[in-house]
Amino acid sequence: MADRGTSDAHATDTDLERRMESRHLTMISLGGVIGTGLFVSSGYTINQAGPLGAILAYAIGSLLVYCVMVSLGELSVAMPYAGSFHLYAKRFIGPATAFVIAVLYWLNWAVALASEFTAAGLLMQRWFPSSPAWVWSAVFIAAVFALNIMSVRLYGEAEFWFASIKVFAIVAFIVIGLLAIFGAIPISGRPADAGAPLFGNFVADGWFPRGIAPVFSTLLTVVFAFSGTEVVGVAAGEIRDPGKAIPKAVHTTVFRLAMFFIGSIAVMAALIPWQQAGVDTSPFVLVFQSIGMPFAGDIMNFVVLTAVLSAANSGLYVCSRMVWSLAKERLIPARFAKTNFRGVPVWAVLFSMCGSLLALLSSVVAASTVYLVLVAVSGLATLVVWFSVAVCHIRFRREWVRSGHDVAELGYRAPGYPVLPWLAIVMCLGALVLVALDDTQRSTLYYMVPFVALCYGGYWVIERARRKSDSPVSLEE
Numbered sequence: 001m002a003d004r005g006t007s008d009a010h011a012t013d014t015d016l017e018r019r020m021e022s023r024h025l026t027m028i029s030l031g032g033v034i035g036t037g038l039f040v041s042s043g044y045t046i047n048q049a050g051p052l053g054a055i056l057a058y059a060i061g062s063l064l065v066y067c068v069m070v071s072l073g074e075l076s077v078a079m080p081y082a083g084s085f086h087l088y089a090k091r092f093i094g095p096a097t098a099f100v101i102a103v104l105y106w107l108n109w110a111v112a113l114a115s116e117f118t119a120a121g122l123l124m125q126r127w128f129p130s131s132p133a134w135v136w137s138a139v140f141i142a143a144v145f146a147l148n149i150m151s152v153r154l155y156g157e158a159e160f161w162f163a164s165i166k167v168f169a170i171v172a173f174i175v176i177g178l179l180a181i182f183g184a185i186p187i188s189g190r191p192a193d194a195g196a197p198l199f200g201n202f203v204a205d206g207w208f209p210r211g212i213a214p215v216f217s218t219l220l221t222v223v224f225a226f227s228g229t230e231v232v233g234v235a236a237g238e239i240r241d242p243g244k245a246i247p248k249a250v251h252t253t254v255f256r257l258a259m260f261f262i263g264s265i266a267v268m269a270a271l272i273p274w275q276q277a278g279v280d281t282s283p284f285v286l287v288f289q290s291i292g293m294p295f296a297g298d299i300m301n302f303v304v305l306t307a308v309l310s311a312a313n314s315g316l317y318v319c320s321r322m323v324w325s326l327a328k329e330r331l332i333p334a335r336f337a338k339t340n341f342r343g344v345p346v347w348a349v350l351f352s353m354c355g356s357l358l359a360l361l362s363s364v365v366a367a368s369t370v371y372l373v374l375v376a377v378s379g380l381a382t383l384v385v386w387f388s389v390a391v392c393h394i395r396f397r398r399e400w401v402r403s404g405h406d407v408a409e410l411g412y413r414a415p416g417y418p419v420l421p422w423l424a425i426v427m428c429l430g431a432l433v434l435v436a437l438d439d440t441q442r443s444t445l446y447y448m449v450p451f452v453a454l455c456y457g458g459y460w461v462i463e464r465a466r467r468k469s470d471s472p473v474s475l476e477e
Contacts, residue, residue, distance in 0.1 A: 026249045027163035028156065028314060033228040033257060034166045039304050042225075042265060043272075043283040045218045051202045051269030053215040058265055060427075061222040062258040065229050067424035068386045070414040071393035072230060073250035077412040078396070080242040085230070086325065089388045092395040099331055099459040100452055101388055106322040106352070108227075108381035109315040111374050113356035114363055116312040117141055123305045126298070140309060141357070148316045148349050151342040155317055162310035169303040170260045173284055177267030180291050187271070187290050199270050209274065220434045220441065225261075227382035228311070229253060230389070231318055247412045319352030320345055331462055376447040380435065383428050390424040393417075 046054045081087045085105060090098035120140045121133030128136075147158045179185045181198060208215065232249050268283040271290060284303075288296035324345040327337035336347045362370040397417060400407070407413060414420065435441045 026252050027160040027167075028231055028317075030163045030167065030253060030256060033226055034163070034170070034260065034307060034310075038170075038225065038261060038264060039284055039300065039307060042261075042268065043286075045221060046265065046269050046272070046274050046283070048210065049214045049218045050205070050207075050209045050274050051265075053208050053210070053212075054218070054265050054269060055262055057215050057219045057222045058261045059258075060219060061226050062254070062262065064223060064386070064424060064427045065226045065257065066254045067416075067420040067427070068389055069229055069232070069250045069254050070416065071421045071424065072232060072389050073247055074410065074412050074414040075389070075393055075396060076232065076246045077243055078400075078410060080246070081325075085385050085388060086322070087329075088392040088396075090329070092392040092399075093388065095463070096456055096459045097388070099326075099462075100455040101384060102322050102326055103455050104378070104381040104452075105385055106319050106355070107374065108378035109319045109322075110352065110355040111359050111371075111378045113312055113315040113319070113352075114359035116308045116315065117356070117360055118363065120305060120308045120312070123301055123308065126301050137360075140312065141353070144309065144312045144316055145349070145353055147313055148320065149344060149346060151344060155313065159310060159313050159317075162306055162313060165306045166303060166310065167256070167260070169284075169300075170264060173287065174260075174263045174267055176291065176293075177271060177287055180287075181267065181270050185291050201270055201273055204273070216434060217438060220431055220438065223431050224379070224382060226257065228314065229257065230382070230385055231314055243411045316349065316352055316356070319355065320348040323348035323351050330466060331459070373447050373451075376444045377451045379441075379444050380432070380448050383431055387425060387428040390421040390428070393421045 042054075045057060049057055075088055079088065086098040086102035088098075089101050117137045117140055118133070121135070121137035124136040125131065125133055147155050176185065180187055232246060232253070264284075268287060271287050272283055285296050285300045288300070293299075323332070323336050324339075326332045327334055327348065336351060337345065338347055339345050359371065359374055362374065393414065397407075400410070435444060
């Protein structure tokens with residue numbers, strides 16, 4: 001086990017620049033999570049699980065995120081590597097598994113990028129109905145590419161403001177919703193003498209109107225809604241002071257996510273009967289319309305558009321750093337590890353953008369075949385990453401102690417060890433069991449298993465070729 005000085009030396013052996021600050025890291029993590037899953041799909045969770053069931057599902061999801069994030073925080077402070085997931089996996093699990101994790105995570109964000117660009121073009125048609133969606137998608141592709149190619153600090157600033165708009169919208173929604181719940185703001189269509197609605201909708205049809213089973217079926221959707229928090233680990237190699245910034249980002253991100261998601265769900269469930277919640281209309285729009293807020297649809301369209309661009313911005317950043325890291329490990333051509341004078345891995349950004357554009361093209365010309373497989377394979381990537389982080393944390397601690405170090409020497413010590421990483425492992429395995437039991441999700445495994453096997457095979461082919469090229473050639477006279 002290398003000591004901390006060696007780890008730090010390894011972390012600084014990079015052409016990337018440490019230009020981002022704590023506020024950037026926090027907002028990048030929030031920006032990667034808060035998106036259409038909260039603004040649009042949260043209504044589906046309420047409709048399926050009921051008010052209390054939805055809150056319970058999001059609370060369980062928040063617990064899993066906390067378990068993973070504190071583990072990732074300890075690893076990232078001790079070893080602040082860019083593209084950290086597969087480097088931790090290489091060290092504590094194995095190089096082949098590390099390669100598979102990197103490929104899955106890259107594919108996850110590349111496919112997400114394609115869907116975000118498509119969504120951005122469709123959202124603009126609300127204001128420009130006669131314009132083709134692909135034109136707007138092209139404009140946003142160019143803008144996101146420019147933000148990522150110029151400098152990491154510019155990317156961080158853009159993500160900070162993108163995420164700030166979303167956070168402001170959520171805080172305003174919760175505050176206005178609470179005022180309506182307690183009768184300070186009148187609700188249209190509600191008799192003046194009816195009094196404040198309070199939380200009567202929570203138990204109007206029983207604690208769990210559809211039973212307890214839907215809570216577990218929607219739990220999988222909730223877990224995926226929280227994907228993106230792990231971006232903290234990817235950005236660790238470009239943070240100015242990782243020892244201070246990462247622990248702060250870990251705790252503030254988890255706290256804010258729990259508050260935003262659970263607070264928003266509570267407000268929605270209190271003001272909208274659970275039977276009326278769904279995915280046809282954003283529950284945010286329904287709440288704003290119920291209190292008579294003008295231009296509610298346009299306001300939320302702007303917020304969702306911001307959320308989409310924020311996710312695309314984070315997605316291209318994560319993809320490019322995964323490519324850069326694989327190139328540094330000599331698993332793909334070294335060209336992709338080259339950076340410009342601003343410390344940006346230009347070739348990695350270009351490759352990742354091309355990958356997302358190919359995914360976007362497949363969604364148009366082969367939606368029921370190629371794109372369906374891509375979505376299925378990438379769908380479980382977050383669970384794989386979270387599982388690997390928890391395993392790496394446990395093995396890191398064991399090696400740290402075994403090598404003669406004291407836990408007090410760690411720059412950041414994750415609370416609740418070893419209970420929390422083991423709990424994360426159990427919850428990730430439980431989510432995979434839910435995938436196998438859910439008829440709508442089970443097909444994901446049919447594509448995922450052979451793809452993972454193919455990745456392992458690809459790694460061994462690459463590794464064998466690399467060893468052959470590195471071996472000295474003996475010449476006989």
